[in-house]
Ligand SMILES: [Zn+2]
């Protein structure tokens with residue numbers, strides 16, 4: 001991520017780092033100078049949190065990100081009213097995952113300005129048909145009555161897995177590595193998000209309402225992906241099983257089974273602005289030409305993926321401790337990368353081999369139409385430019401820690417909580433501000449120097465500049481800034497605790513606001 005790439009190294013001072021972790025402030029902040037444009041003066045030097053979601057990189061930032069996701073999950077799971085703007089199209093809904101809203105069986109991401117192609121929407125015969133039911137215009141689950149007359153509105157927790165690529169040991173490694181289908185495992189991982197997107201579309205058609213979900217993409221011990229999802233409302237196990245069995249995704253990319261170029265690679269032709277064969281200079285087919293072929297009547301998809309038979313679903317009612325624990329579980333592993341299902345410090349040699357072997361596969365397969373790896377298959381990538389090198393695509397799918405999954409780890413539907421993640425973040429900060437204000441205390445001026453502060457002419461009042469201070473260049477200044485932040489943070493936590501305590505004392509006993517208040521938001525975020 002962009003925030004990850006510009007962060008400073010982890011604070012080298014052990015003691016300082018431990019204190020920061022305990023108090024909950026970022027252990028590898030980026031230092032910024034804030035200049036007042038009116039006076040030209042330096043008004044503050046502030047540390048910005050790195051914002052990592054990985055515990056190994058920064059535990060405080062990762063914990064904060066995980067709590068935010070838990071808020072988001074909780075806010076939507078048992079919602080009883082529809083978010084205000086219900087989409088008009090009941091069948092299809094685009095979510096904030098990087099899904100493709102195209103035709104159900106046609107999501108190749110090809111250029112929409114290209115000549116209009118149509119692909120058959122006929123379902124593949126090897127998959128059972130989808131039961132189709134009338135669609136109701138709602139996103140919430142139904143109320144059900146128990147035999148004793150109690151009415152409740154349950155929601156579901158669903159786990160979807162990928163199929164087997166070969167028998168595995170208990171530690172997740174293949175019993176016969178030579179026979180294990182690493183290529184399929186890698187392709188399934190690269191295209192997994194599209195398969196689960198297709199699943200939600202199908203489930204909506206079969207559930208009769210606009211099912212909403214909060215799904216986390218997680219690794220299994222065999223290093224394949226699966227997804228845990230909180231789903232609003234319930235469907236029967238039978239319907240779920242039918243939908244899982246009927247769901248598949250076809251990847252309409254050019255074929256990429258056998259690499260053409262391994263050692264000798266295509267070269268960039270300046271005049272043609274395209275890649276050519278290194279020996280005879282013949283132009284490689286462009287991305288557009290190669291995808292045109294996938295529209296020919298007898299064309300086959302480059303890859304076809306489907307779910308494994310293992311499905312799990314359980315029902316949950318709002319407000320129970322079981323429900324709350326499940327939300328914790330759902331978000332727990334978001335602070336670890338996919339590859340970290342094997343502890344980097346403790347994995348066995350066998351696990352290391354399995355991990356490396358799978359990584360070798362995802363490294364060289366194309367992750368997107370723009371991926372340099374297409375050159376291996378004698379195809380010019382989409383939007384090609386000079387200097388493209390197979391095996392060196394910078395996109396996250398190829399990274400060891402992601403093992404093919406280049407997108408978001410949390411995929412939520414648009415009408416889940418009715419709020420964006422940023423709005424959930426603002427909510428957390430607002431609770432703290434309200435608590436302080438109600439207790440007559442001054443909230444910290446987090447936005448004092450914000451970019452939207454303007455001067456008399458409407459121009460931005462402050463500018464934020466890189467300070468060029470990191471542990472490598474100026475450890476002492478870095479330490480001073482961190483210590484100051486620690487002290488501020490402690491004072492601020494103390495004030496907040498005092499405010500909460502005085503409010504709790506002044507409040508009627510059935511008011512539970514203080515019990516749900518989050519940790520104070522970090523000053524400056
Ligand atoms: Zn951090």
Ligand SMILES: [Zn+2]
Nearest residue numbers: 367371393395
């Ligand atoms: Zn790539």
